[in-house]
Structures are given as C-alpha cells and as structure tokens.
Amino acid sequence: MTKGSGKVIGRIGYMEQSPWIMNDTLRANILFGREFDKEYFWKVIHACALTQDLESWPDGDLTMIGERGINISGGQRARLAPARTVYSQADIYILDDPLSAVDAHVKRHILDNVILSSGLLGNKLCVVTTHSESMLPFCNQIVAVRDKTVTVVHQEPKAHQFTAPAAAAATGLDDTCDPMSAEIESDNMTYDPANDSSTQSNTSGEKPEKHQESVNDLLPPQKRTLMDNARCSIAALKENAKSNIISHDAVLIIEDDIEPEAPYIVDDCRVPSEWPHSGNVEFKNLSVKYGADQDYALKSLNVSIRSGEKIGIVGRTGAGKSTLAKAIFRLLNKNIEGSIEIDGHDTATFGVGDFRPKLGIIPQESTMFRGTVRRNLDPLNEFTIEDMWAAMIKCGVAELIDPDRKCKHAKLASKLADSNGDDDDIPEEEDDNAYWERESKQRWVKSGLLVRAVLFMFDRKWENQKFEKTIHAGINCAMATKDSGFSSGQQQLFSLCRLLMRKRKVMILDEATADVDLETDRKMQELIRTEFSECTVLTIAHRLDTIMGSDRIIVMEKGEIVEIGPPQELIAKGGMFAELVKANEF
Numbered sequence: 001m002t003k004g005s006g007k008v009i010g011r012i013g014y015m016e017q018s019p020w021i022m023n024d025t026l027r028a029n030i031l032f033g034r035e036f037d038k039e040y041f042w043k044v045i046h047a048c049a050l051t052q053d054l055e056s057w058p059d060g061d062l063t064m065i066g067e068r069g070i071n072i073s074g075g076q077r078a079r080l081a082p083a084r085t086v087y088s089q090a091d092i093y094i095l096d097d098p099l100s101a102v103d104a105h106v107k108r109h110i111l112d113n114v115i116l117s118s119g120l121l122g123n124k125l126c127v128v129t130t131h132s133e134s135m136l137p138f139c140n141q142i143v144a145v146r147d148k149t150v151t152v153v154h155q156e157p158k159a160h161q162f163t164a165p166a167a168a169a170a171t172g173l174d175d176t177c178d179p180m181s182a183e184i185e186s187d188n189m190t191y192d193p194a195n196d197s198s199t200q201s202n203t204s205g206e207k208p209e210k211h212q213e214s215v216n217d218l219l220p221p222q223k224r225t226l227m228d229n230a231r232c233s234i235a236a237l238k239e240n241a242k243s244n245i246i247s248h249d250a251v252l253i254i255e256d257d258i259e260p261e262a263p264y265i266v267d268d269c270r271v272p273s274e275w276p277h278s279g280n281v282e283f284k285n286l287s288v289k290y291g292a293d294q295d296y297a298l299k300s301l302n303v304s305i306r307s308g309e310k311i312g313i314v315g316r317t318g319a320g321k322s323t324l325a326k327a328i329f330r331l332l333n334k335n336i337e338g339s340i341e342i343d344g345h346d347t348a349t350f351g352v353g354d355f356r357p358k359l360g361i362i363p364q365e366s367t368m369f370r371g372t373v374r375r376n377l378d379p380l381n382e383f384t385i386e387d388m389w390a391a392m393i394k395c396g397v398a399e400l401i402d403p404d405r406k407c408k409h410a411k412l413a414s415k416l417a418d419s420n421g422d423d424d425d426i427p428e429e430e431d432d433n434a435y436w437e438r439e440s441k442q443r444w445v446k447s448g449l450l451v452r453a454v455l456f457m458f459d460r461k462w463e464n465q466k467f468e469k470t471i472h473a474g475i476n477c478a479m480a481t482k483d484s485g486f487s488s489g490q491q492q493l494f495s496l497c498r499l500l501m502r503k504r505k506v507m508i509l510d511e512a513t514a515d516v517d518l519e520t521d522r523k524m525q526e527l528i529r530t531e532f533s534e535c536t537v538l539t540i541a542h543r544l545d546t547i548m549g550s551d552r553i554i555v556m557e558k559g560e561i562v563e564i565g566p567p568q569e570l571i572a573k574g575g576m577f578a579e580l581v582k583a584n585e586f
C-alpha cells in the first residue's frame with residue numbers, strides 16, 4: 001500500500017480496549033462527532049447490550065457518563081467501545097478483544113448481534129483479537145500469534161487444536177490509532193490487511209521490531225480525524241494550564257466540581273502499625289448509592305471473610321462487584337450505610353491516607369508512568385534491586401524487558417535461591433558416584449590450590465558483575481509512556497509485580513487478569529495462591545477459570561449477594577453460579 005496517492009477503498013473501524021471517553025453524554029460518546037441516525041443508533045445500543053443500562057438511567061442515552069466514564073461500570077465501558085466502533089459504519093473492523101470484560105450472557109449477545117452473520121457487522125470483514133478459545137469456532141480464519149510471529153493459520157478452525165491465544169494479523173496496532181475510523185488508500189484498489197507489510201507479522205522466524213505505526217500514521221495529514229484534533233486540543237489546554245493562561249475562574253469552576261474526600265489523616269484515630277494483622281474482613285449491613293436520588297448499587301451486604309481466605313466475586317455486569325472494591329477502599333464518600341471492619345476496626349474511622357496504603361489492589365485499568373521500569377515498579381525507591389528483580393522474575397515482567405536475557409534471569413533466580421540457602425540441602429537420595437563426585441569437588445576447592453581458587457573467585461566476581469549489569473540495564477530501561485509497547489495484559493503483569501513487592505494482608509484484584517491469555521492467567525492465579533497464601537484475597541472476575549480455585553465464591557446480582565459458598569457446592573446446588581458456569585461453556 002502506498003501512502004497518499006491512491007484511491008480510498010474503505011474505512012477501518014478500530015475498537016480500542018480502553019477508548020478515550022469524553023466527559024459528555026453516552027450518546028455523544030457513541031456518536032463521537034458523527035451525525036445522529038436515530039434508528040441505527042438504537043440498533044447499535046441493542047446490539048451492544050446497552051438497552052437495559054439506558055432504561056435504568058434517568059436520562060437514558062443523554063446521561064452524563066463523566067470523565068473517562070467514571071460514572072459507569074467497567075462492563076458498561078467495555079460495551080461503549082464496540083458501540084462507538086460499530087456506529088462508525090466502516091468497511092473493515094479491527095476489534096481488540098471486545099469481549100474480555102463482559103459476562104458470558106453479554107458475550108453471547110454481542111457475538112450474535114454484532115459479529116456473527118446475524119449481527120450488524122455480519123457482512124463486514126471483522127478482525128477480532130481474543131484470548132477466549134470459545135470464540136474460535138465462530139471464526140472463518142484463525143491466526144495464532146506468538147512472540148510477534150504468526151505461527152498457525154487455519155482456514156477451518158477446530159477450537160480444541162489451539163492453546164495459544166488466537167489473534168488476527170493486525171498485531172502491533174497500538175492504541176494511538178484513531179478509534180473511530182481511518183480511511184485506507186490503495187493504488188491497486190485491493191487492500192488486504194493480511195498482506196499489508198505494515199501490519200503483518202513476520203513468518204520467517206525473524207523477530208521484527210515492535211510495530212509502532214498506527215493506522216492514523218498511515219494517513220495523509222489532511223485526513224487526520226476528530227480524535228487527533230481532540231487530542232491536540234487537550235494537549236494545547238494542558239500546555240496553557242502549564243503557562244497559567246487558564247483563567248482563575250475556570251480553575252475555580254473545576255475545583256468546585258470535585259467532591260471532597262474523607263479526611264486524609266484522623267489525628268485521634270491513627271491506623272495501628274501492625275494493622276491489619278490477620279486480614280479478617282466483615283461487611284455489616286453495607287449499602288451504597290452513587291447519588292442520593294439513585295438506586296442502591298450495594299444493598300445490605302452481610303458477610304464475614306476469614307483471614308487468608310481466597311474469595312472469588314462474580315456476577316452479571318453492573319451487579320456491584322467493582323462498587324464493593326471501591327467501598328473497601330472508601331473511594332465512595334457519601335451515601336454509605338453500615339460498615340466494613342477489618343480486623344475489628346471500622347475502616348470509616350481512619351483517615352483515607354492512613355489506611356489505604358495498608359491494603360493492596362490491582363484495579364481494572366493498570367496505570368503506567370513515564371520513566372524507567374524501576375520508577376514504574378518502585379516510584380518511592382523503597383526496594384532493593386534484588387527484591388525488585390526477584391518479583392519481576394516471579395511474575396514474568398523480567399522477560400518482557402528483554403526476552404533474550406531469559407537464561408540470565410534463570411541464573412539470577414537460582415542465585416537468589418542460593419542466597420536463601422536453598423542449595424545447601426543435600427539431595428535426599430544420592431548414589432555413591434554422585435556422593436564421591438561432590439566430595440572430590442569439595443576436596444579440590446579445599447586442597448589449597450591457591451592460584452586456581454583465586455582465578456575461580458575472579459571468574460565468579462566477573463559473572464556477578466555481568467548479572468548486575470544485566471539487572472541494572474533491565475530495571476533502568478526507559479518506558480516512554482503508557483503506550484510504549486506494553487499490551488494491557490503485560491501492564492497487568494506490572495500491576496501484579498507491584499503487589500508482589502508490597503504484600504498486604506488484605507488485597508483486592510478487580511479483573512486483574514482479564515487481559516492476559518488463559519495460560520498466563522493460570523500462572524498468575526497459581527502465583528497468587530502461593531505468594532499470598534497468608535493473605536485475604538478478593539478476586540473479581542468474569543472469567544470463571546480465574547476464580548474456580550477460590551475457597552468461596554460470592555455471587556452478586558443487582559447489588560445483593562445472592563449466593564455464597566465453595567465453587568463445587570454452588571455448582572452442585574444448581575443456582576445462579578451453576579448457570580454462569582454453563583453460560584461460560586458456550
């Protein structure tokens with residue numbers, strides 16, 4: 001494809017996982033600058049399973065959804081993204097894991113009403129990236145991508161053949177891409193995304209450079225769209241703010257709009273230094289509303305969670321799962337009844353700045369900072385390089401920094417294990433030969449061959465220096481921005497790494513593994529079980545695999561706890577959890 005000189009043959013609609021959401025109405029966020037076509041708009045709302053939400057909001061589609069969609073649930077944000085893209089009426093659609101943050105019912109609904117032949121995009125080319133194997137039987141073609149290389153291409157997919165996450169050939173599109181649509185030009189009138197060298201993965205086995213170019217970058221400057229202009233305006237606004245051009249009135253209005261937080265520190269009720277010592281959590285008659293005139297998002301919750309318990313929290317989208325997490329962290333300040341006690345202390349009596357750092361959280365959306373890997377993991381310089389590196393190895397972040405250094409990581413891991421004295425243990429069963437080999441080695445070292453010993457020591461020292469250099473290079477390598485090439489799943493690994501470095505007695509994981517593939521999810525869950533065995537962990541997830549190993553499951557519906565118990569018991573009981581499990585198996 002050549003840039004700039006050919007004819008327009010089609011437009012791409014690109015759906016980002018975390019689209020930019022304007023502080024405006026839901027309708028404006030879906031239209032995103034396009035004309036209001038009432039009939040098609042409502043078709044899109046239905047197809048993207050937003051009808052029920054709109055019916056429950058007093059202002060329907062004209063409800064203000066707040067900066068970055070703060071007033072709506074994660075699942076509602078996850079449905080707004082495809083709705084905006086479908087509304088753009090493009091010719092080719094690239095949907096970046098559109099179903100990862102929605103429950104099984106909604107997943108099925110969007111598949112039927114958007115993607116499959118019966119849906120709004122039924123006669124359009126859709127390139128869907130997904131971690132969900134259950135999607136595979138619905139695809140005409142499957143492209144599996146591993147290590148940035150296309151490894152499998154099947155015309156007639158059989159779902160059970162694949163263990164790697166399926167993805168389309170459009171790997172490397174980053175989210176600087178225009179989420180509305182972009183026009184594609186071609187000299188020869190036939191644009192085939194799979195043959196486009198700018199988006200195609202390398203099949204030769206060579207590892208290509210990470211593709212940083214977005215669809216937008218391929219466009220001539222005159223075709224820059226509203227999104228770019230909006231971004232430019234925001235950038236300009238920020239610049240203006242920096243140089244104090246914004247008037248004082250404007251600043252006052254903004255400040256006026258911000259809800260005051262609960263006190264940061266309460267002098268006569270400081271958090272005890274050892275709190276929480278056990279991690280018992282008790283919800284006592286907890287009810288929460290987002291506004292005085294709104295419905296309860298949580299209704300009279302009563303539940304005791306024991307120290308060290310692993311609790312899975314599930315429920316249909318909008319059930320109140322994230323609100324529970326927000327309530328624990330007291331991110332909601334008003335319209336709260338009842339209490340949350342941790343190790344016998346009502347958390348509402350503490351200052352928020354005092355108690356929040358005592359709890360751990362991985363939120364739905366990971367935060368990455370501009371700066372080095374080190375700054376991203378340890379902004380306050382609290383940890384030694386060894387501790388940080390050990391955590392990075394455990395959760396797979398070390399490998400992300402430079403995959404070619406994998407073997408050195410392994411060596412370092414064993415070096416760290418050495419320092420814990422692990423290799424001092426003599427194997428339980430050792431045959432005579434092994435014993436004499438070990439003995440003779442020890443005698444050789446002890447035998448006083450001074451020169452060889454000194455050389456050996458130098459060698460070790462040099463090796464150690466090499467290790468350190470590698471670690472320093474890895475940890476201090478720069479990550480330009482949050483878009484610097486880490487996928488949302490990889491960003492979730494960073495979040496887990498942060499938590500691993502700062503273990504807390506009580507932790508909440510809110511869809512913390514939703515964006516990683518199934519295998520990585522399993523590894524992360526295993527790590528959580530072993531590393532946080534002493535901690536109370538509340539895991540919110542739509543993907544049931546994530547929470548199947550929990551001690552107990554809480555099933556929520558319309559702000560209430562409708563079922564609670566061990567997963568197998570709930571399945572046997574045949575209630576709502578059993579239904580969710582069944583729905584997940586489609």
Ligand SMILES: Nc1ncnc2c1ncn2[C@@H]1O[C@H](COP(=O)(O)OP(=O)(O)OP(=O)(O)O)[C@@H](O)[C@H]1O
Pocket residue numbers: 070071072073074075076101290297315316317318319320321322323324
């Ligand atoms: N900031 C907010 N302002 C007003 N209402 C909100 C806000 N956040 C969530 N809600 C509403 O509260 C209810 C519960 O939302 P919550 O985010 O807790 O659901 P959830 O179970 O986490 O959903 P999901 O699985 O979609 O993330 C929903 O009806 C939602 O519309």
